[in-house]
Amino acid sequence: MLFITHDLELARKVADRIIVMQHGAVVEQGSSHRIFTQPCCCHTKDLLAAAFGHSH
Numbered sequence: 001m002l003f004i005t006h007d008l009e010l011a012r013k014v015a016d017r018i019i020v021m022q023h024g025a026v027v028e029q030g031s032s033h034r035i036f037t038q039p040c041c042c043h044t045k046d047l048l049a050a051a052f053g054h055s056h
Contacts, residue, residue, distance in 0.1 A: 008051040012036055020044045 005011055011018055011032070018035045020028040020043065028041040039045045 008047065020047065 003011070003014065015032045018029065018032050019026055020035065020041060022043045028035065028039065028044045035044065036048065039048060
């Protein structure tokens with residue numbers, strides 16, 4: 001199933017794999033656990049910081 005959302009907390013709860021997009025392009029993809037614990041892309045890090053108050 002493809003589930004599109006801007007709600008990162010919901011995505012963390014329901015998704016096994018996550019694809020992060022920026023301006024229509026895929027910038028990062030991986031397991032939900034990896035995306036939330038070890039993001040590689042600056043855009044992903046910024047999204048997580050905005051949503052959860054994490055700093056990078």
